Amino acid sequence: MGTTQLEAAPEPKYWHLRTVLSEALDSEFSVGEILPNERDLAARFGVARATLRQALEQLELEGRLQRRRGVGTTVAPPRVGVAVASTDEDRPGASADAWQVVDSALDAAPAAVAGMLGVRAGESVHVLRRRRVSHGQTVAAELLYVPAASVPGLTAIDAPSGPARGRAVLRELQRQGLDGQDRAVELGSVRAEDAKELDRLPGAPVLVVTTRYFSKGTTAAVAVATYRADTCRLTFGDTPSVEIHHTPESHAS
Amino acid sequence: MGTTQLEAAPEPKYWHLRTVLSEALDSEFSVGEILPNERDLAARFGVARATLRQALEQLELEGRLQRRRGVGTTVAPPRVGVAVASTDEDRPGASADAWQVVDSALDAAPAAVAGMLGVRAGESVHVLRRRRVSHGQTVAAELLYVPAASVPGLTAIDAPSGPARGRAVLRELQRQGLDGQDRAVELGSVRAEDAKELDRLPGAPVLVVTTRYFSKGTTAAVAVATYRADTCRLTFGDTPSVEIHHTPESHAS
DNA sequence: CAGTGGTCTAGACCACGGT
């Protein structure tokens, strides 16, 4: 290729590109602005499209870019802070704007979940599908597993499944009283099933938050929530949604 | 390619491959076992190496695989749970085994950090480099920013920089009394500088934990810690390091 | 429809680890 670079750089091209583009984003582009298409950009930098894409991938991972098939690549807004540790997250009333029940049914608990719940693997539990919307965008999809034993007062008046039933389960769970929570955060990839709802392709990176709800010394429920890693910053603590300038590349010197 | 698959699958090859490999890992491989090399695997599945690599990348992201140049691809152990919200994380005595001070110096605070600390951008603050070791492996690198105003009692007896000075800063910070913390977790990529320490290539995914320490109503310090996303599960809450079966693909139905 | 990003291929060479 050309003789543009004169550095003795053992630095990969895509990484250098990432840096160059990152700086360009800071200085020459504004949020929402659309970048030149990948073929043009690759040509402009004198690299193959695959290499250019590797750099774009990084920037998307860091929440700097947003790419949509058929549309283009745009400059992403700073990540939104979503509060994960609010105390009354599951109270249907208080959290109506944060979580909405999509569906509910009785289903077998996966082995990992069954273990945490202390029920037999494959035992049927309530499975609530919930969705979290923030700033007009779905930022998280969740599966909430509630063993029948945790909601003894649940009547059969409501339908056996559906959103209404789900809300009834939540109400009853809340009525039992929850005295503690326990969370873990790890990196994962979107299941094909959640991909559409989160408007991402299968395999896109997500932050998986596993929550255990305790009641009277036992694990009353387990929630597995997947947050879009590109657009979300999970906040914990007393001051939930303080706006912080985004931290693209882990931290600067 | 061959006529092995008979599905009308609009599913990408790499995604299908990921699933197949994932199941194979569950049933036919044990932790630490070394997989066939990428060229062989690609040939075996009748795909290009790039496609095979895309599948491996996914599995590595999910913490199922570990790839090392010059060595090979091995089956990764379940992610280790690292407690992030323990109350006395910064007490030098109690956390000696978790965090170790690598270095310390006075340096300009990056804009984002300066904003949180309430100091002028570029103002000189104590910058502590710390490292967290778990199960004999470095799982996190951290930069702790402490403005001079937060450690008024700091004497000039110790060296102006170096690990010893860092420990002195920590001691003094602890002596001032911290009355609260505030955390945010987001996805990022390893800086080139941290890459070596974490034994990862630049750009590898990390969980960036930004912590603000409060004292007497003001932000006394800010820490930016980057955890290896492939090997770590961040835990919050009362029961820190309970072993949970890993959750590879966000969650199973 | 044209234009975008997403997938896939079949090569090549490089950087690194261990022998």
Added chain:
DNA sequence: CCGTGGTCTAGACCACTGA
């Protein structure tokens, strides 16, 4: 030194969006 994964290329075709 060889074998490994990591980078890079130059193409091709597909899936989706919006005019």
